[in-house]
Amino acid sequence: MTNNQTNTSQNKPTIDKPSLVGELNKILPTDSVLFDEEDLRPYECDALSAYRHLPMIVVLPNTLDEVQQIMHLCYQHKVPIIARGAGTGLSGGATPIGDGVVLSLAKFMSILNIDPEARTAIVQPGVRNLAISDATRPYGLYYAPDPSSQIACTIGGNIAENSGGVHCLKYGLTVHNVMKVKLVTVDGEIVTLGSSALDSAGYDLLALINGSEGMLGVVVEVTVKLTPVPEREQVILAAFDDVEKAGYAVGKVIAAGIIPAGLEMMDKLAVQAAEDFVHAGYPTDAEAILLCELDGTNAEVSEQILMAQNVLRECGAIEVRTAKDEAERQLFWKGRKAAFPAVGRLAPDYYCMDGTIPRKHLPYILRRMGELSQHYNLPVANVFHAGDGNLHPLILYNANKPGELEKTEAFGGKILELCIEVGGTITGEHGVGIEKLNQMYIQFNEQELQQFHAVKAAFDPVGLLNPGKAVPTPKRCSEYKQLPNYNQTKRHQTKQTHA
Amino acid sequence: MSNDLTQELQQQVASAYTEGKALSIRGSNSKTFLGNKCEAAPLMVSEHSGIVSYEPVELVITARAGTKLKEIEDTLAAEGQMLPFEPPYFGEDATLGGCIACGLAGPSRPFAGSVRDYVLGVKLINGKAEVLRFGGQVMKNVAGYDCSRLMAGAMGTLGLMLEISLKVLPKPAQKLTLVKQLSVEKALNAMTRWSGKPYPLSAAAFDGEKLYMRLSGSETAVESSSKLIGGDRLDSNNSFWQQLKEHKLPFFDSNKSLWRLSIPATTPALDLAGKTFIDWSGAQRWLISDEPADKIRDQVKKLDGHATLFRNNDNVTTFQKPDAGLMEIHRRLKTSFDPKGIFNPGRLYSEI
Numbered sequence: 001m002t003n004n005q006t007n008t009s010q011n012k013p014t015i016d017k018p019s020l021v022g023e024l025n026k027i028l029p030t031d032s033v034l035f036d037e038e039d040l041r042p043y044e045c046d047a048l049s050a051y052r053h054l055p056m057i058v059v060l061p062n063t064l065d066e067v068q069q070i071m072h073l074c075y076q077h078k079v080p081i082i083a084r085g086a087g088t089g090l091s092g093g094a095t096p097i098g099d100g101v102v103l104s105l106a107k108f109m110s111i112l113n114i115d116p117e118a119r120t121a122i123v124q125p126g127v128r129n130l131a132i133s134d135a136t137r138p139y140g141l142y143y144a145p146d147p148s149s150q151i152a153c154t155i156g157g158n159i160a161e162n163s164g165g166v167h168c169l170k171y172g173l174t175v176h177n178v179m180k181v182k183l184v185t186v187d188g189e190i191v192t193l194g195s196s197a198l199d200s201a202g203y204d205l206l207a208l209i210n211g212s213e214g215m216l217g218v219v220v221e222v223t224v225k226l227t228p229v230p231e232r233e234q235v236i237l238a239a240f241d242d243v244e245k246a247g248y249a250v251g252k253v254i255a256a257g258i259i260p261a262g263l264e265m266m267d268k269l270a271v272q273a274a275e276d277f278v279h280a281g282y283p284t285d286a287e288a289i290l291l292c293e294l295d296g297t298n299a300e301v302s303e304q305i306l307m308a309q310n311v312l313r314e315c316g317a318i319e320v321r322t323a324k325d326e327a328e329r330q331l332f333w334k335g336r337k338a339a340f341p342a343v344g345r346l347a348p349d350y351y352c353m354d355g356t357i358p359r360k361h362l363p364y365i366l367r368r369m370g371e372l373s374q375h376y377n378l379p380v381a382n383v384f385h386a387g388d389g390n391l392h393p394l395i396l397y398n399a400n401k402p403g404e405l406e407k408t409e410a411f412g413g414k415i416l417e418l419c420i421e422v423g424g425t426i427t428g429e430h431g432v433g434i435e436k437l438n439q440m441y442i443q444f445n446e447q448e449l450q451q452f453h454a455v456k457a458a459f460d461p462v463g464l465l466n467p468g469k470a471v472p473t474p475k476r477c478s479e480y481k482q483l484p485n486y487n488q489t490k491r492h493q494t495k496q497t498h499a
Numbered sequence: 500m501s502n503d504l505t506q507e508l509q510q511q512v513a514s515a516y517t518e519g520k521a522l523s524i525r526g527s528n529s530k531t532f533l534g535n536k537c538e539a540a541p542l543m544v545s546e547h548s549g550i551v552s553y554e555p556v557e558l559v560i561t562a563r564a565g566t567k568l569k570e571i572e573d574t575l576a577a578e579g580q581m582l583p584f585e586p587p588y589f590g591e592d593a594t595l596g597g598c599i600a601c602g603l604a605g606p607s608r609p610f611a612g613s614v615r616d617y618v619l620g621v622k623l624i625n626g627k628a629e630v631l632r633f634g635g636q637v638m639k640n641v642a643g644y645d646c647s648r649l650m651a652g653a654m655g656t657l658g659l660m661l662e663i664s665l666k667v668l669p670k671p672a673q674k675l676t677l678v679k680q681l682s683v684e685k686a687l688n689a690m691t692r693w694s695g696k697p698y699p700l701s702a703a704a705f706d707g708e709k710l711y712m713r714l715s716g717s718e719t720a721v722e723s724s725s726k727l728i729g730g731d732r733l734d735s736n737n738s739f740w741q742q743l744k745e746h747k748l749p750f751f752d753s754n755k756s757l758w759r760l761s762i763p764a765t766t767p768a769l770d771l772a773g774k775t776f777i778d779w780s781g782a783q784r785w786l787i788s789d790e791p792a793d794k795i796r797d798q799v800k801k802l803d804g805h806a807t808l809f810r811n812n813d814n815v816t817t818f819q820k821p822d823a824g825l826m827e828i829h830r831r832l833k834t835s836f837d838p839k840g841i842f843n844p845g846r847l848y849s850e851i
Contacts, residue, residue, distance in 0.1 A: 117691050118765045140695070162641045173639065175648070176616050191824045196763040198609060198782045199602075199652070201805040201819040202829055202847070207615050207648035211641040228697040251556040257579060257669035297698065300720035356637040358557050388638035389557075428639035436642070443642055447629040454835035455644050458828060471643060 011462060013099050015077035017056055024059055027069045034058040043102050048092040048435055050405060055096030060104045064220055072188030074101055080464050083214040085126060085157030088149040090352055091433030093160060093213045093469055105156050111135050119226040120179060125156025125219050132224060141226035144171035148337050156219050162211030164429040166262040169387035171227060175210035182221035186460045213431050214466040216459040230295035234305055235329050238312040239286035239319040243267055246288035247362035249315035250386040253292060256311050258304055262293035263387030270339050270381040277342035280335030283319055291332055339383045347396035351408050355419030356428035359389045368418055369393060376411040390428035417442055437472040504547040505661055511542060512659060513628035515841045522841050524655040526565060526597040529590025532810055533601055534654050534817050534846040544596055551662060555580055559619060559636045561664040564596030571595060580667045583611040587744045596660050602652025605744040606702035609780045615651035617666045623658035626837025636664045654847040657836040671715035677730035679710045683768045686710040690780045691765055698724035702740055703780040706750060713740060750776045756812040758786040758795060762804030771795060818847060826850060
């Protein structure tokens, strides 16, 4: 791999592997300390499997006290710690490093408390996203953020990435739905960020911890906000013979004063792949489809469906229909949520990108992406959280063809640079991890990157928590800028020229 | 004349940094009362003003910190949009910068979200006189640490905000306020019960005698929900919430200490002498009381809340302090943005 920033940390541990295993075995049962290569292998990567590295040791603590002792021990001996949830991250945020310990929170799977009156649940970090909604639905409540990996991904990982999902235009991201976290600091102390009230005294450290990619502390307990299950949910499927018309319709729906619970777009390739995979009843001859979900009271949903249908027709939709029953509504969404694996069946490998743009630039971005697809001779399918401008282009490639992964990464990098060019960002919800370190130089200047490092140092002065992720080092920066193909894309100015 | 004073402000911060001279950031002075006394040379920001970009379809507005809140809300209203967190002004010239720095939200807070929930990006000058941009103008953005939301409620101690980008939302088609005469216990129960239902509740308050519940949404949703909730319709729908937000209701007409208690919404009535006005569906309680600060703060701390001395007492520190471990993180974070401690020293805590 070209990426070598994560293979070692800046601080050399002051303890060797056998001694550290011995010390960890004093804290944990022996089956909770993994150090043989075959036991370590399952932890060598997260869902960005192109990047792999064996950790020195993996620990699977059972209790908060064990986590604190592990952290304290590693702090004393300058051993890096990489916290890990379900390993579903798509940016390599949980990629191990060779002299580091992977701290798996997989055993922290308990829902500790559900308070229906306060509409909160206290859960351990290893609880799966969907498990929270499953457990609270009997009370008429659910946990709103719903990333596509919600069957598997954990709430701890959701906080690390500030995960979104298809419902965040209306219900917000993880940061909007977490009230309090218990955090173990790098030296093994516990601090509480946020509170059971709607705010807490001092700096909003809770906002800072969301999306911090495990680099500021280890989340060991989470209080989430629960949302009342709406009286009614209904989804409209609209088909277009032109991608740009679909993009235009998205803005028109919002301009009509409607905030859909979800507003998703898929292009032809993604629609066809999803249809082949789950038979959702999508029109496979369309150039693009929109899924527009409306929720609220019964009467409100009826009113908004009529409004949205009219807008979609006025924008040139060739077909507009609502799900005929709840089963079909679920099926429409199943197709969307299965879009990544569905597209994945079209080629030996696929690479999922994650940029956000101001929505008005969608036609331009899609056109440029088509040109790049031809240039690199790699097909790209587009799945798009259209309501909030979050693109997920899926590049199809074959890793066994020499040079094709590198070509794919170059293509992906160009897409991210395009996002910056139009005033967007290189990652909407998957995180920087190790994947997008190079693009961080384009989105941020050196002073801004230095400020990020300073924020990190306020929590982790020695740099032991998930080192090498999310914020590139100055050394890496100067090396990257000397590369011949370093893109001179400038960060966006306030006025864009190709609206 | 340009309203972009970035260069001038950067020069002023640069010389303050060189000389190690403290600065007190000022907008319109509408919220100078909030926070501990800060003895420092004023740094005037109100001339650095103007809406930089606003595209209703994108649901995003970007404006300079000195822009008047009124200009922003009027501009949004002309397009049928709003700031969902209903910021209090406490002065007609209140600026966007002060609004974000103080992080105060109005009655819609428990239903619509907080100030920081709507912050998408910030351009600021840090304590080393560097102009930095964090976040952006898009809804979802996880590139780098979220330094922009961190500015909300930081009382200007981490940097001088130059520009702020906010998510905005369409104004509801219909608003309706229902009033019922109830005991405090029944009022709190009703708030909890109705807040847990999927109805378009947008505010809930209790003035000691009457429960006020506001519904905002589509006409049909507001009408159907109002029949379920019941109560008398309030004619002066907007002015009640406006007066509550701006502390113009008779309740606030007092020279005694005014406390803002932020506590879990489901907490029963507190055992503290004085009079209480309940807002935020139970989660924010205004208390006018002579009770000692320590007693009030101990009691709310046990509830996992905190108490802010809002007005009328110069002998008490404004904000409740976090525990020692957290305070140390505060101190280091402050140093990371403002190594010489030039921005608003002491206004939030004496340590930072």
